[in-house]
Amino acid sequence: MKVIRCEQLSKSYGHRQALQQVTCAIDGQKIVGIIGRNGAGKSTLLHIFSGHIKATNGTCQLFDQNPFNNIRTAANTILIDDQLSFSNYLSLSDILTMAADFYPNWQNDLAYRLLQYAEIDLAVKHQQLSKGHRAIFNVVYGLVARCAFTILDEPMNGMDEAIRQDFYRVILKEYIAFPRTILIASHHLQEMETILEEILLLHKGKIITHATIDELREQLISLTGPNEEIDVLCAYLPIYARKTMANLSSIIVDAYQLKLSHEELQARGITQTALSVSDVCKYLTYEEGSDIDAIFD
Ligand SMILES: Nc1ncnc2c1ncn2[C@@H]1O[C@H](COP(=O)(O)OP(=O)(O)OP(=O)(O)O)[C@@H](O)[C@H]1O
Numbered sequence: 339m340k341v342i343r344c345e346q347l348s349k350s351y352g353h354r355q356a357l358q359q360v361t362c363a364i365d366g367q368k369i370v371g372i373i374g375r376n377g378a379g380k381s382t383l384l385h386i387f388s389g390h391i392k393a394t395n396g397t398c399q400l401f402d403q404n405p406f407n408n409i410r411t412a413a414n415t416i417l418i419d420d421q422l423s424f425s426n427y428l429s430l431s432d433i434l435t436m437a438a439d440f441y442p443n444w445q446n447d448l449a450y451r452l453l454q455y456a457e458i459d460l461a462v463k464h465q466q467l468s469k470g471h472r473a474i475f476n477v478v479y480g481l482v483a484r485c486a487f488t489i490l491d492e493p494m495n496g497m498d499e500a501i502r503q504d505f506y507r508v509i510l511k512e513y514i515a516f517p518r519t520i521l522i523a524s525h526h527l528q529e530m531e532t533i534l535e536e537i538l539l540l541h542k543g544k545i546i547t548h549a550t551i552d553e554l555r556e557q558l559i560s561l562t563g564p565n566e567e568i569d570v571l572c573a574y575l576p577i578y579a580r581k582t583m584a585n586l587s588s589i590i591v592d593a594y595q596l597k598l599s600h601e602e603l604q605a606r607g608i609t610q611t612a613l614s615v616s617d618v619c620k621y622l623t624y625e626e627g628s629d630i631d632a633i634f635d
Contacts, residue, residue, distance in 0.1 A: 339366055340402060341487060341519045342387055347396035349382050349543075356382040358543040359396070367517040369509070369533055371524065373619050374540035380523040381419065383540065384489050387521070388417040400487060411487075416441075418480035419491035420473070424464040430475060431460040443484035443516065452478045452508065456501065469496035477505055481512045488520045494530075506530050528616040537615070541623040551615055558618045559593040562586060563608030571596075571608075578621040590621045 342364045349357040357379045364370055372380045385391045386398055389405030389412055398405060405411040424433050430453070438444045453460060456474045458467070467475060473496040480490055490509075494502045510533045513520060524530055527537075537554055539546045547554065558578060561571065568587040572580070578590040590613070603610055613621070 340399075341365055342398070342400050344386070344393075344398040345396055347383075347386065347393045347398055349379075349386065349391070350394045355543055357386075357393070360540075360543070360545055362538060362545055362548055364519060364521070364536075364538075367513075367519055368535040369513055369520045369522065371527060371530065371534040371537045372521055372540070373524070373527055373537050374546075375623055377542075378540040378623075379543040380540055381491055382543075384417060384419075384491050384521060384523055387487075388415050388489055390417065414486040415489070416480050416483045416485040416487075417489040417491065418476045418493060420476075420495060422476050422479075426463050426465055429461050429463060430458065430467075433464065433479075434460070437479065437483065441483040441485065445482040445484060448512075449478050449482040452482075455504075470498060470501065473497050474501065474505070477508070481509065484512075484516045484518065486518050488518055490520065490522045490524075492523055492525070494524065494526055502526065502529060506533050509533055527619060528614060531615050537619070539619050539622060546622050554618050555612070555615050556593055558590055558613050558621055559596065560588055560590055560611040560613055561596075561603070561608050562588040562611070563603075563606060567606045567608055570606075579624055590624075 345361050347357055347360040348355065360383065372384065374380050386393050387400060387405065389400070389408055392406045400411045401414065403411050405415065434446060434449050438446050453475065456471065458471050458475060464472065464475065473494065477490065477493045480488060480493070494505060497505065506529065509520065522530065531551060534551055536548065536550050538548045549557070561568065563586065565582060565585050565587050568589055571591065572589065575591045575595055580587060580589045600610070
């Protein structure tokens with residue numbers, strides 16, 4: 339099933355280019371992480387996907403239609419972010435009742451059970467909730483609506499660590515109960531990696547990579563060994579980062595371009611270490627001079 343397709347998508351805010359010629363496709367029911375550093379363009383891309391804003395150039399198709407101001411795609415889409423707001427005349431319980439009339443797949447019992455678990459008082463107004471409770475309410479709202487295209491933009495912001503762990507499980511369980519396409523933009527990649535199938539990595543408005551979690555995990559590798567041996571590798575391999583301490587250096591390289599076997603590396607006194615998916619994303623968006631320690635040197 340084609341869900342989202344975009345080609346040569348660009349978005350400018352005045353002179354600021356938030357997205358530059360983004361081409362990507364997401365098909366089928368899966369949970370995809372939208373990852374990137376601050377200002378990478380994640381929210382902008384998600385707002386274009388949801389039809390809330392219009393691209394400056396390029397095309398975007400959601401379920402084969404342009405989502406911008408499109409009532410048909412909007413009926414199958416929900417975007418949850420920290421800007422979500424409701425009338426101050428409504429209690430949380432009123433909001434749930436109204437949503438049940440609006441979303442055909444709405445799961446009211448589940449909403450009540452999850453909010454009770456989080457000890458959220460349904461008599462209060464949305465604006466009266468603490469930051470963490472508001473985030474919980476929003477995620478619950480976004481999940482129990484069971485829209486075919488569900489977008490969660492920084493859904494866990496403000497939640498404490500224990501409840502974040504709970505809600506990653508909630509997302510996964512809800513996905514299993516009612517498979518759909520879920521996009522999650524987050525800076526907490528390490529904690530949510532286990533529920534993701536794919537990652538779309540953005541950097542400065544461009545897509546750096548779109549790959550499965552397993553492909554990403556294998557993409558980069560860390561090598562540590564004597565300076566002179568590492569220098570030899572640096573001469574022919576693109577290096578993502580290098581740290582030297584006394585006569586030992588560590589480098590991050592593309593695992594697919596490293597033509598040496600484990601035994602050959604060992605013979606040169608070089609050890610290899612796998613990286614976490616989160617570290618791979620960090621190094622793929624690493625830039626020369628972006629070492630915080632350099633500020634203090
Ligand atoms: N309404 C706006 N007006 C002007 N510039 C904007 C607007 N929204 C976003 N931008 C700019 O577009 C760029 C991308 O912003 P965006 O919010 O999409 O990034 P992000 O990856 O979601 O960032 P973060 O992780 O910090 O939330 C940034 O440079 C931002 O300043």
